[in-house]
Amino acid sequence: MRFSKLAERLPAKRNRLYTEYEKAVSAGxxxxxxxxxxxxxxxxxxxQExxxxxLxxxxxxxxxxxxxxxxxxxxxxAIADYYRKAGVPASAEQVLITPGTSLSYFYCFKLLASPGEEILCPRPSYPLFESIAELAGLQLRHYRLQESRGWEIDLDHLESQISTRTRALVLISPHNPTGMVAGSQSLQELAAIASRHDLPVLADEVFSEFxxxxxxxxxxxxxxxxxxxxxxxxxxxxxLPGLKLGWILLSGSPARVxxxxxxxxxxxxxxxxxxxxAQHMVSGILEGREAFAFGLRPWLLRCRQIAGDRLSQCPGVRLALPRGGFYLTLKVGEAEVDEEALCIELLRKSGVLVHPGYFYDMAPAHLVLTFALQHELLDRSLQALCVGIGEWKKRQNS
Ligand SMILES: Cc1ncc(COP(=O)(O)O)c(C=O)c1O
Known part of the structure; x- marks a missing residue:
């Protein structure tokens, strides 16, 4: 019996960090x-009521x-109405319901590109497209987000990455994991590039409410x-991730839509x-959206503030405070380091699980973490994280 080439390419085993994590958890x-x-x-x-x-x-x-x-x-x-209330002209005829954003990407990729053609994505980024593109038989190319400018899109680099095989530009804003939110000016320029090269834009807004x-x-x-x-x-x-309900709003030239x-x-x-x-629940859930976010938003804002205060006191660590989403990135050094070994050390000695930047295709040396955690636990965990990074840095420098 033989499996497909794709099956052969897919990674077979867990990485070191998660093997260690599972060991630690099962050891209590x-x-x-x-x-x-x-x-x-x-x-x-x-x-809940x-x-x-x-339901x-x-x-x-x-x-x-x-x-x-x-x-x-x-x-x-109901979805079109959500956009109209946000100031985006939309009608029900422009909306397609999907079983979640990952599948929305798959639909877009299948619509827009043929095997071997390219989709232009941000680097760094949440590791989602790699496998979706693989399933769709497509190649990814990357444009840079500039860390020194709050992870802003490098639009010159983006345009320079467009080739004759490029079929779409992906924007993630708010961005996971950097928390970058593209400003209006950047979006106008992105739209101009898209027009110049006659390319569609895929706008991932899953963190739009935060x-x-x-x-x-x-x-x-x-x-x-x-x-x-x-x-x-x-x-x-x-x-409500388990509801498996997503959508795509299509806008632009009516013929192409x-x-x-x-x-x-x-x-x-x-x-x-x-x-x-789930589809019959959409309008009711959208009506309850504000009730869900009401207490959550100030809670997240406080989480972000705790993370900013704690991590800005962490020697040798740099962070750009996120403008959206639940995640942030930390720069922990200038040189190439074994980020995974650092994460394993932090797991063992500081009792925290964070991700190495390379999971997100980030230049060295970075860590990625969430700040959406109960305030006291967050503060304590970030303190332990800082001590752990400090000890690791001391050893690096000695
Ligand atoms: C930026 C981004 N887009 C899309 C998704 C996937 O969304 P969904 O759960 O709707 O498939 C995620 C999941 O974390 C994400 O971070």
């Missing part, structure tokens, strides 16, 4: 996970299954880019993957 050692963001575990859940009512209302409506590959019209309208020092998220869908696919869903927005939707409808029709009951 206390380890604070400073990387997974399960808001529910921190006490932030969508208002409200969710019960939404009870949805259940009879979902009794007879009449699937629409583009999504339930009422759900598409902004710091900003009143509103600047959105590519509000620019003059020729074709924009805005990706979002309930996994971060309302802390129309043709894109025809193709995506076909892709979606092939699999009919979106849970019907």
């Amino acid at each position: 050692k206390p380890v604070v996970d400073l990387i997974s963001t399960h808001l529910a575990e921190q006490g932030w859940v969508f208002p 409200r969710l019960r009512t939404i 009870a209302d949805a259940a009879p409506r979902a009794r007879i299954y009449r699937p629409d590959p583009l999504g339930l019209p009422s759900a598409r309208e 902004l710091y020092d900003l009143d509103a998220l600047p959105r590519p869908a509000a620019t003059a880019a020729p074709l924009v696919f805005t990706l979002n869903g309930f996994s971060k927005m309302v802390g 129309g043709r894109s939707l025809e193709v995506m409808e076909l892709i979606s029709d092939t699999l009919l993957p979106v849970n019907d009951l």
